[in-house]
Structure formats: structure tokens, C-alpha cells
Amino acid sequence: MAWVRVYGSQLTGVGRQEPHPLRMISGRDCAPRGPGSYSECVSRKGMTLVPGGAFRMGSTGFYPEEGPVTAVQVGSLWVDDHPVTNAAFRRFVADTGHVTIAETAPDPEDFPGADPALLVPGSQVFTPTAGPVPLTDWTQWWRWVPGADWRHPDGPGSTLHGRDLHPVVHVGLEDARAYAAWAGKRLPAEAEWEHAARGGLDGATYAWGEEFMPRGKIMANTWHGPFPHENTSPHGFTRTSPVKRFRPNGYGLFDVTGNVWEWTATPWTPRHSEEPGPGQPGAQAPCCGPHTTVGEHDRFVIKGGSHLCAPSYCHRYRPAARQAHGPRDTTSHVGFRCVQSP
């Protein structure tokens, strides 16, 4: 069954967390605060310093929302080497008691007239169809599954067994922001994400160059075969894959395209021309200060495509690709990675 979450309340970045003494420490201001303080465990382990510079953001060769190509300047940035894994998210939850959006029952006030039996915690899980279906109807392959959440990625009965190093999924924007704040990091702005994902190959179609499978080599976890009923999975994965299974890009970053979509801090605009430039309001959400409140109907840019992107359906396993995503629309194919300003 299809389910669209519609909420009337306001979101804040850390609204659902238990009080946590560390969550207000930003990456930028993470000065030593005494023995045992969090700053001691903020290391650059697992991050790569991506050199700043100018690059061409966007593309005109695929989907209209990626244009126009815009020259953008970004600063140097520490970027997580790979999407946040289940193991890392588990440490965050153990430390903070954070309860994710998908683990929280929707407020009946936000769903007047809804069957109360349906107002239970849950999330959207991809479910392959038995055969070909119209590719315009996403409700054919997305199922609202009560009990699906980051610990139960395919729904009740599924576990993280064997998936410690897979990207965490079923996380909403505020979950990603809460994790980032806990880690002394923040979510990237779209421009920062795209610049890092390009790996220094300015203007290239893919994170590794122009050819999808150079010399026949599979470069990312994307869908092979006719979507959404037959994934031939020549790489061995029909869903998420452990991070770092495919070659990194030119900056040494893994899984920038394919595997899971990744949250950014950038509010959605249908074209790049309407996007605020770096340094302008809205270009980048603050990492740990009081967040600008986010309306339920606002959507944010997600980047990178996922294991469900297939040439026949969705050619979005490219750095320029982008999609609008509701802050509380949790799914089995959206995760995130964090960044830190030097």
C-alpha cells in the first residue's frame, strides 16, 4: 500500500533526542574541553580532506532539474569516506538514545480520518514486482511496512545481521542531522556533496569518468536488468551493499553514487538557477546551532542515486543527479554521509 506522510508540525534538527551533552559541539568549534571530552574522539579517521575549488555543478544531458550547469566555488572540506554504516549508527543510538522518525508512530492529528491501525511506526520498503509494471507508478514497488526501521531494513523479522557495514537506511533528515551533530560533523550542502563526488573530474558524467562500465568493470551498486522486477545483480547485491566494495573516486571517497541516496542540507529547488550560491542564506544549514525550522512540506536535495537506479528507469547514479525528498520520508534506499569544515 502506498503511504504518503503529511505532517503539520515543525521539525527541528535535534527535537527527538534525549538530552545529550555533546550534541551542540560543532565540527568547526570542536576545541578541547578537558579530559574525556568529545573533542578527543573527533579524529579524522574515516574522512578525507577534499580540496576546495571551482567546479561546474549540474548537467544538461539528462534530467531538467540538473540544469543549468553553474560554476560554483566550494571550500576545502573533510568528507566521510563512505555513507554512515549501521555499525556507526548503532553507536550513536547507544550513546544518545535517539529514536528515529521511522520508529515513531505518526501523530493522529496530522492524519485526520486515517485508520488508527495504520498510524504505527514504519517505513517504505522496496519490493520487487512479479513482472513489468508502468514505470510511472512508484506505488507498484514501494510498500509502507509497519515495523520497518533502521534495525529492520526489510521489515519485521529482518535484522542487521551481516549488514553492519551496509549504509544505514530508513533515516529521515532530522535523524541524519542528529547523528552529524553527535559526531561533531554536519550534513553537506548539495554543492559540497557534488564537488566531492566528482572526485576532481570536472564535468564528467560519472564519478569515475564518461563510461558506465569501463572495460566491463562495475563501478557502483546500481540496478542491472529490467526494473523493478528483475535485478540480475552481476555484483551480487539486490539491495544495499557493504561500503567500500567498489572503487573509490579520485578523492578516495567510496559509494558516492549507487548503493544509497544521501541526504544534503540543501532545500530543494527545481533548477540550479534558483539555488542560493555559497555563502548566501539557505546555501547550507547550520550544523549544530539552532536549526532553521523545517516545514513538513519542504523537501531537501538527496544525491547519488541508489541500488535501485537502472538505465531503463532512473539514470541517476551520477554526481549531477538530484532528487527532492521529504524530511520524514524514510525509505530503504536513502542514507547519508557527513562532512566537517577544516
Ligand SMILES: [Cu+2]
Ligand atoms: Cu534512481
